[in-house]
Amino acid sequence: MNIEKIGWGAGYKDLKIPNVLKVYLGESDLSGKENTLNNKDEIAVMETNIDDTSGEILGYTEDKLFKNGALDVFFTPIFMKKNRPAYRLTVACKKEDMEKLQSIIFRETTTIGIRYRFEKRTVLERKIVDIDTKYGVIKAKEVIHNGEKNIYPEYESIKEIAEKNNIPLKDLYKLDGLI
DSSP states (O other): OEEEEEEEEEOSSOOSSOOEEEEEEEEOOOTTTGGGOOSEEEEEEEEEEESSOOHHHHHHHHHHHHHTTOSEEEEEEEEOGGGOEEEEEEEEEOGGGHHHHHHHHHHHSOOOOOEEEEEEEEOOEEEEEEEEETTEEEEEEEEEETTEEEEEEOHHHHHHHHHHHTOOHHHHHTSTTOO
């Protein structure tokens, strides 16, 4: 952190330990690690706790969120007040998609409030590639990190090949060139 100001304050209560507070004002210094990373951006992360919506509605809501620009959507099981089981819905998105996605959440679920924050993220370089296999062409992501390439098959593509050829999905992951 680059410190701009430091402040001290003394409290009025007579305690067994010194009753003082030290405060620093400044900006974080990420020059070391962050500057070596490419493809940085900032995203919005929205969260809400839902305790009275069915699983079918939550699944439908997830689909709608992805179709409308959500970068990631997931549910975390939680317990709310009065020990009620519930789910925390978390949605990552671009800032410009927040209002549209919030509208979907309010319309499709019973939530009455959504928290949000902005977070920085680093995204690896990637491209979609076609991989020829004896079963057909599989779409995959080719991801590059520190000059090393990794291949990750796209689930829908590999699922289609597995169903078409009546073979276990796990067998496709064992093919040369995948993962």
